[in-house]
Amino acid sequence: MGEILNILIASLLTTLSMPGYLYGGLVFFALIPLFFSLERKGPILTALSSFLYFFIFSFVNFHYLINTLTTGLPELFGRFGPTAGFFVYLLFCVLEALPFLLFGFLYGLWAERIKYRFLQPLFVASAYTLSEYLRGIGDLGFTGGRLSDALYNFTGILQLLSITGTLGLVFVIVVINYESYRLLKKSKANLLVMLSIFVIIISGDGIIERFIPKIIGDKPVVLAQTNVPQKVKYSYSSSEIVDYIEKQFSDTPEYMTIFPEAVFPGTDIRNSDVEKELLEIFSKRIIVVGFPTLDEDKAFNSAVIYSNGSFLDKYxxxxxxxxxxxxxxxxxxxxxxxxxxxxxxxPGTLKDIDIPGYGKIGFEICFESFFPNLSRKLARDVGAIVVITNDGWYNSRIPLQQHFVQSIFRAIETRRYVIQVSNTGISGVVDIFGNYTQLPYGTISRTMYISINTQETFYIKFGEYIVLVSLFIIILSGLTLKKKNTIFD
Structure with missing residues (x-):
């Protein structure tokens, strides 16, 4: 029973450290109860314990999806009911937790048999990092809920991202948790030592943050947050949407104006009277508008770019x-x-688009900003990244914040300005050091400034090399195991 309680505490602490909850610094302690629960167990039990940890964490952290799956989508499309929606949510949590069977299995197999003390925390961090990497790949991959998400406001520490990426930060967090666990296991009196380490980390972050420059961009962009609730948007005709856009945004400055994803949720407005009217309204500027495009027998979720009344390109x-x-x-x-x-x-093709007056810009739509490798590939050829999204599915601010912080990570990893424009979520601009400015609540538009940067970071050049480092450490640890005792010893 004590082991289950420790798993539950670890899951809840991890959740409370996530954006939108309590305090990110909790992530430096969150895994300690999990490590206590994994003591003196074989690889099968530790695998199941780790799976349970991440399942509970996913269930609680992403709880806002329950309303979307049991109410939002069923009411909008009418194809399934609340029971089916809840089943899908449980399936999602299972899929998120599956990779952590590997972490638990490796932990139970080798963690207590590693010969060299310095390798122990590195092995544990490597096993966790490898599982986290596997969770993010493939058609079902997702990276939301990484331990690194907790530190979105720790701007000093986050500067590591340009070298290590978020997986490197996950690695460091696990090392700190494991070493804290070892200290407490040795003696509860070491709690003071553990807290001292935490104070040093927080102080170091603050010191580094003081030296991070606050920069102001030189290229203006207009963020146009439409703020149309999901039910209302899907009930409007395209003509009504254009009328709304004209009323709300026609008087904004004539800079590049970025609208969110799915402004016209079900209609390809190209070569229509609606497109003609839209281009007449914004005939003297560049605009980015999200809507589905239909080419032959294929449909695409697109960001369409117009320049001075003419089609320029689409992503x-x-x-x-x-x-x-x-x-x-x-x-x-x-x-x-x-x-x-x-x-x-x-699926489309990753591409850069040459925007007059801005140079080559990369685009991402919705949850693409959760995937570091996409931004990394884009950043090789572009000077800034634009994310357009429709976050109108949620009745909670937690998912909006968890989505926006991805732009902070992508900006620091690539040292590119990232502009996010949402429908009813959070819109804002993040500079190359992770300093961000958000559109004030209730504001539908504002002019913000960006700069273009084409220098490549270590992360852009080498990507998720931390995965290879983790694999090497796991193999090295396996080769240096203590021999098991036999009946002859």
Whole structure:
């Protein structure tokens, strides 16, 4: 019973450290109860314990998806009911937790048999980091809820991201947790030592933050947050949406104006009277507008760019949201096709778009900002990144904050300005050091400034090398295990 309680405490502490909850610094202690729960267990039990830890964490941290799946999507599309929606949520939590079977298995197999003391925390951190990496790959991959998310406001520490990426920060966090666990295991009197380490970390972050420059960009952009509730948006005709846009945004400054994803949620307005009217309103500026585009027999979730009344280019979303925008592994999950949104989209191609007056800009749509590798690939060729999203699915501010902080991480990793424009979520600009300015609550538009940077960071050049480092450490640890005692010893 004590082991289950420790797992529950670890899951809740991790949740409370996440953006939108209590305090990010809790992440430096969150895994300690988990390590106590894994003591003196075989690899099967430690695997199941680790799975349970991440399942509970996912269930609590992403609880806002329950309302979306049991109320929002069923009411909007009418293809399934609350029970089916809740089942899908449980399946999501299971899929999120599955990679941590590997962490627990490796921990139970080798953690207490590693010969060299210095390798022990490195091995544990490597096993966790590898599991976290696996969680983010494939058609079902997702990176929300990484331990690194907790530190979005620790701007000093976050400067590591330009070298290590978020997985490197996860590695460091696990090392600190494991060493704190070892201290407490040795003696409860070491609690003071552990707290001293925490104070040093927080103080170091503050000192570094003082030396981070506050920069002001030189290129103006208008963030146009439409603030149309999901139910209302899907009930408007395209003509009504254009009328709303004209009323709210036609008097904004004539700089590049960025609208969110799915402004026209179900209609390809190209070559229509609606497009003509939109371009007449914004005939003297560049605008970015999200809507689905239909080419032959394919549909794309697109960011369409117009320049001075003419079509310039479009970016088609590459990383599609599983089940809603595409059906992953149809032979396995074909029965979940009822989750389909307006369309099943085809994936586009990652590309840069040359914007007059701004140079090459990269675009991402919705949850693509959760995937560091996309931004990394974009940053090789662009000087800034624009994220357009529709976060109108939620009745909680927690997911809005958890989404926006991804732009902070992507900005520091790549040293590129990142502009996020949302429908009813959080819009803002993040500079190359992670300093951010958000659109004040209730404000629908504001002019903000960005700069273009084309220098490559260590992370842009070498990507998730921390995964290879972790694999090397795991193999090295396996080669230096203490021999098991036999009946002859």
């Amino acid at each position: 088609d979303k590459v990383k599609l949201f599983p089940f809603v925008e595409m059906l992953p592994y149809g032979s396995i999950f074909g029965s979940l096709s009822f989750l389909k949104g307006m369309y099943y989209f085809s």
